[in-house]
Structure formats: structure tokens, C-alpha cells
Amino acid sequence: MARSNQQSDAPLAPDVSLPLNPPTIGAGATPGPVGLIAFEKHVDPLAFLGDLVERYGDVVRYQTRMGPCILFVHPEHVQTILHSENYRRASLVKMMLGEGLLASDGPRWRSQRRLMQRDFLPVGVAPFISVMARETAGEASAWQAAARAGEAVDVTMAMTRLTLRIVVAALFSDDLSDEHAAALCAAVTQTVNDLGKISWTVFGVPVLFTPDRNASFASAKGAIDGACHDMIARRKALAPADRPRDLLTMLIEAQTDSGPLDDRQLRDEIVTMLVGGHETTALALAWAWKAMAEHPEIEATLYKELDGVLGDRTPGLADLPKLVWTRAIVQEAMRLYPPVWYMARVANKDDVIHGHAVPRGTCVLISAWLTHRHKDFWPDAERFDPARFAEPAVQPPHRYAYFPFGGGRHQCLGMHFALMEATVILAELARQFRVRPVNGQHIKPDPGITLRQSPGMLARVESRAAQPVPTPSAPGAF
Secondary structure, eight states: OOOOOTTOOOOOOTTOOOOSSOOOOSTTOOOOOSSBOOOSSOOOHHHHHHHHHHHHOSEEEEEETTEEEEEEOSHHHHHHHHTOTTEEEOGGGHHHHTTSTTTOOHHHHHHHHHHHGGGGSHHHHGGGHHHHHHHHHHHHHHHHHHHHHTOEEEHHHHHHHHHHHHHHHHHHOOOOOHHHHHHHHHHHHHHHHHHHHHHGGGGTOOOOOOHHHHHHHHHHHHHHHHHHHHHHHHHHTSOGGGSOSSHHHHHHHOOBTTBSOOHHHHHHHHHHHHHHHHHHHHHHHHHHHHHHHHOHHHHHHHHHHHHHHTTTSOOOGGGGGGOHHHHHHHHHHHHHSOSSOOEEEEESSOEEETTEEEOTTOEEEEOHHHHTTOTTTSTTTTSOOTHHHHSTTOOOSSGGGOOTTOOGGGOOTTHHHHHHHHHHHHHHHHHHEEEEEOTTOOOEEEESSSEEEESOOEEEEEETTTSOOOOOOSOOOO
16 A cells, blocks of 8 residues: 655655565564664655555564664554553653653553543533633734735744643633743744654654753753743642632642642643643644645635634634534644654563564554555545545544544543634634735645644735635645
8 A cells, every 4th residue: 555745755865775675584574674774864754654654564663773663554553552551652752741641651640630631521621612712813813913914924823822822821821921922832842843853763863962952952941841830839829719710720739649749740730731732733723724725615615614604703612513614624634734643652561463573662653644644544645625524424444544632541631622722713713814825835744743834834814804705716835
């Protein structure tokens, strides 16, 4: 089965030899390239993994300086890995998230998961829609000003700052000024980019630590820590009766098996919610805006739905079930451009996954980027088509053919929050504006820990109230 990598045009480094045929190392052996995978120059991980799958199939074993890695692409294999307790999370994200929910395992993780999961069920996140609508209305005001002035908007950054303001306001009852939002976004971007470069060791790329890089990472992490500890201190200074009843208060007042959380533990959970609660939604929206600009017929269908359901109203909770196409655009954007595009796990003990031996200590990789484009499960897999999610009869034949929020016991706690947030933001902004990317941009996926855009999308925003809806034409490209 073939994999297309039209989104990733960086070549493999010339010092790597990937034989065309699997090595013959015994019956039942996992196929893969012979020898050490060691890049000395830039490599595109999307192209690298896509090339391996093209050559060897759904399971590929390769060797890096850090040890053996096995890539699993088939949804059945993904399900086995995500539902097994044998595969622990790699320790890289602990550098940023500490022992927060996204980075921990074992008793600590189970305790924190039980503590917070109730607030993230659909009924728990429903009240946040007013915060989402309010903050999006503020962004719409900024877009109106840009439209009147004919100024370009950095849509990618706008989505990042907006989702950050929403998560801070919704979960921590704390407004964030534009200045502080910009500073915090910059700090998160710096740390995520640095960790992304370190994570490339699993693709055979060496890690280069320099004093400047270490200093910039420490500075960015310090800015994030400072913002979190400031929130904790201000909340603790309030009398219990005066504290907002939100996630931060719940964490401060919680009694776990080992007693209340100390400031370090509180910081880890806040950082986890700040990063996990805005990064993925912002990226899904950024890719959705790009895809709609390239597919005017999809954009026109969205406008028709928004005009029919909302008219000139801001979306409310009762509107969400009717915004089928709006939500489907978000879901399809996360299929083609999954914000968490790969996950690395480490085998605690020897195992066998569907006939493939996994020795203890092996790095096990799964990639939503590849599985979401698996041609055995997604017809015309490279095409952006929200109808895959808008029509109930069109469903992938396997639960793990689509897993933008992970799965198993570690499935993303904020899944319902993120989908509601993205739907509200897209509906409210598209109800008022058309987004027209500035000509000449070549936006590509930037695969670090998350799948960002490079460069961020600059666009002109046009008020829909000022102009008629255009007749759909041939898809554009930029």
C-alpha cells in the first residue's frame, strides 16, 4: 500500500542508505532498513517515516544511535499499543510538563485523572461556551479593524493567542492581556520548538546542545513557570469563599491520596492545561482556515450552514448539534493535519504486537499523520473532504483509523472542550469574515512535537457583510 507525502518535500539526507528490500534476517522478522539511521543534516520526519512505510509496509524496524525503533501504522496495531500498560510515555515532555497529566504514568497519573476527568465530560465543559463566544467576539473586533484598514492578519498567531485566552479564562478565571498573551505564546512556542528538535533523535537526527540554546530554553520555561506560579499565588491569597469555582481552585483545594498538591504539582497541572488546552485547537483551526481557502466549494457550504443556523447570532449551546459542517471541517483538518502527529512509547518488558517482537526498551512509534492517510481505510486519502465526518454513513471501518486525541486510558482529557471550542471559534469568525491568504506563501507542515505551520498564514480578512458571497471556483493554492 502506498503513502503519498505531497505535503513534505524535503529530501532525505544523502548519507543514509535505505535498501529497497527488507533485510532477510529470518522468518517472521520485522522488515526495515539495514544499518544505522544517522542523519547529519536536516531531515523532514514526515518524509522520512513516509518513505519507510512506502518501502516496508505498516510495520518498520530501524536503528538509531539512541537504540531500536519500531513504527506501527495499521489501526489495529495502534489500538493494541494505546490500550496496553506495557508502553510508557517517553520522558521528553517531562522537561516542560513535569509530572502533569500528559507526562505522568502509574499511580500519580491515575490519581490526577480521577481528580479532573469529571470537569471535562460534555456536561462539564458546556458552561464554557459563553467564555469561548466572548473571547472570540474580541478577536472578531480586531479582525474588523484589520478589514477596515486593509491590513493582513497572522491567522496562525491569532488562533494561538485566542485559544490561550480562552483556556486561561475558562479553566483559571483569569483574563490575559494581549501583552501577556503574546509573551506567554512566545515562551510556549520556544519550548515546544526546542523539545521538537530534541525529539528528532527518534528519526536519527543528532541533538545539538549549545549554551545559547540552553539559555533560551531556560528563559522560556522560566516565563511559563512565572506565569503559573503567579496565578497560584494570587488564587491562594483569596479566602476560600472568595475563590472562583474553577479548575485551579479545585486543584488547590483537592485532597489526594497523599494530601493536597504542593506548588510544584499545581504548576505541572497548570502548564499541562495551558499547553494541551490551546496548542492543539489553535493548530486545527489554522489548518482549517488554510484548507478552506484552497477549497472555495467547502467554504461556500460552510457559509450556507452558518447563515441558515445562526444568521447574525453568536453560536450558543443549542446551535452546536446543527453546525454539522462546521464541526466536520475541524475534524477533517485534524485528519490531514493532526496536531499531535506522532507518539513515542517505550516498552517496559518484552512483548509481541501482532507477530512482531518488541524487546524491552524499544522505542515504539505510532503516527496519526500516516494512519489518518492509510489508503485501506480512507478513500482518496490526501483529499480534504469534510463530508467524511458530516455524513453518518461515511465512517472509517476501524476505531483507530482516526485518533487525533489519542486513545485508551490516556485519551486526551480535553477532547470535548477542544471540539466545542474549535467549532464555536470557526462558526463565529466565518459567520463574519472571509479569510484570503496573502499570495505567494508556501505553507508547509513543521513537524516538531506538534504539527505547526511554517510559515504562519498571513491573510486578508474581508467582512462578509460588506460583500456578496462569491461563486465557488477552482481551488486555489498558496
